[in-house]
Amino acid sequence: MANTPLHQQLSIMKQSFFDEGLLDHEQVSYLETLENEDDPDFIENLFTMFLRDSSRYIDSIEKALEATPVDYSVMERMLYQLKGSSASIGASKINGETNTLRKVFHDGDIESAKASLQKLKEEHANFKEKLVIYVRMLKEAKPSEY
């Protein structure tokens, strides 16, 4: 069990994710139990994938919402994709904002949906910024462990 400064930093950062509600402690711990020595990059890969895909989903959502008429099918699909993936990795704030957007959208209020989307984008940008750093640290911490 490595306890280098890097690892300590990782711990602190992870804890701050939890404290700020950006990541769900339970879900992340659960994912960590799935990781093992055969697949040490599991969590790192998940986060990397999420960062990439969530940006894509949000872009699609934005396009769909801006389109005239609104592209409902794409919206639905993207909303659930984002909801599913964010819930799966424990990205609670993103999941929450996506939920809000979904509700507003289903109510039919496009303008409010757009406003909600903006909020989601902000949360996502904030989360992404932090997670990118975290993933980088994870990568750095790895070699020293093995």
Added chain:
Amino acid sequence: MLNLGYCKGSMSTASSGGVSDQFPVGLRVLVVDDDPTCLVILEKMLRICLYEVTKCNRAEIALSLLRENRNGYDIVISDVHMPDMDGFKLLELIGLEMDLPVIMMSADDGKNVVMKGVTHGACDYLIKPIRIEALKNIWQHVVRKKKNEWKDMEQSGSVEEGGDRQQKQSEDADYSSSANEGSWKNSKRRKDEEEEVDERDDTSTLKKPRVVWSVELHQQFVAAVNQLGIDKAVPKKILELMNVPGLTRENVASHLQKYRLYLRRLSGVSQHQSGMGNSFISTQEATYGSLSSLNGLDLQTLAAASQIPAQSLATLQAAGLGRSTAKPRMPMPIVDQRNLFSFENPKLRFGEGQQQHLNNGKQINLLHGIPTTMEPKQLANMHHSAQSLGSMNMQLNAHGDQSGSLLMQMSQQQSRGQILNEATSSQVPRLPSSIGQPIVNNALASGVLARNGLAESGRGTGFNPVSQSSSTMNFPLNTTAELTATSFALGSAPGVPSLTSKGMFPEEISSEIKGPGGFIMPSYDIFSDLQHHRSHDWELQNAGMTFNGSQQSNSLQSNVDVASSVLAHQGFSSSQSNGQGRNISAVGKPMFSAGDATDHVNAQSLGQPLNNFFAENLVRVKTERVPDASLQTTLFNEQFGQEDLMSALLKQQQQAGIGPA
């Protein structure tokens, strides 16, 4: 580790279909989800459970994997919202083609969608984020299914022993018990009847020879069913007609069961859209047992034959006539029972209500529930021959997506919209003929709708009628254009055609529209020739669309009906001229323009394709239909005073040069 866009499976496990000592270790699971994160997590969890996992991020790929190696997988887990194909559609296709248990999953935990999973035959529905605990016991679905199939086989297996009495028994059981998915009702009902059979269940055996329902086989099956008439299509006769050595009655029986469910779903799915009272499916199921003498014979026959709740039929009809539920009025006289498909559909009217949808769906399913991977050219063939109806279904489905759940699709995300494409990818509206039948509308609509939605086979973006517009119509407005190309009509149409060449009653239509795609029918068939009828299509669409939309549902309805009937005529002729399922595609378009719905006429055009569809397939339909259509329209007019619609439709016909045959 990630195999995005690439699915590989290692079929190293033995005991395909059997139970090994280490069961469930080695259970072969196929996971389909286009979100990479979820796919990876699932794979990881399934591996921990010691299952053999194959990942897939595209439904199409999953289908081809399954088709290539039907016995290579034990269970499928699929996401609901996928870009290339709606999860429910995939679900139905798998059920029809491979009869594997399918578990649906999604972050969408809405009641409606979960119900949809039930009605479409999913053996379970998991909400994301998924935990390993939920996956540990999925093997039970595999065992359960095998048990039911075995039971089914045993029941009918007595045929070899010359058990006539058994035949009867098994036929009964066949109808009800073979398809595990979603037919809980049947199973329950049948429980009593099958009591003695149950005792013969041998769960430990779990061995059951699996028949691979290839496209050709399925085509033969559908042809046989159509030939016999859905109400008379009993496994024994179907088997005789098919004349396939080695095929047993049990095989046919269980396939028939699924087919019926598929059709039923098609009609029912359309109703369920955007969370609108999706009671359709449940309603259908619920009313399943209560056959009322709605239109009398037809309904009952239909109900009996295809296990469609008589009530739903009645409701549909009633709805169609006067929006009164359960009032068997205006039975669709036009029903072309003579048609190959002789779906009771005619009775089903679009009627308001989901129930109607269901009925329609049933009908439609019958026709196009056949998820076969028919090549486009196959579709073309279908288009022309009477049998094509059945094949069309197959084709449509085959196209890529076997719009098994056309209806579903429709309600699902529109993005799929390829249902039509599927069928028509090669030819564009192939089915039109079937779609043209207005009456079928109910069925067609649902079918069509489903088709549209389902046809997500990624072919082209045909039309996603289903575009889930949260507003009334589920069809995506944008996709209407796409519809034209899609084979929309085809797939779903099959079921519909039988209904009636006539247009559907306005009421029915409108209600359909409301729902998910059910309505779509009209749109796609009508325009047998997309190009020609494009304008028509749109109009119809609007008509249809408006239905859902709301407000003028009334007028829409009438429009639809009129349109249907008119379309029928037109469709018929158009299809003839086109000789392709074009009608269908055209139909699709109109239907979905949920947003645009405002043009009543469109609705009418929609009906046409349906008619065309039927007309084409049924050949005789033509002549018969026409008169019917007019009759119907007259009726409509009386009821709805939609004279203008009629004339508009007729005018369209003339303009299109289709002129009723």
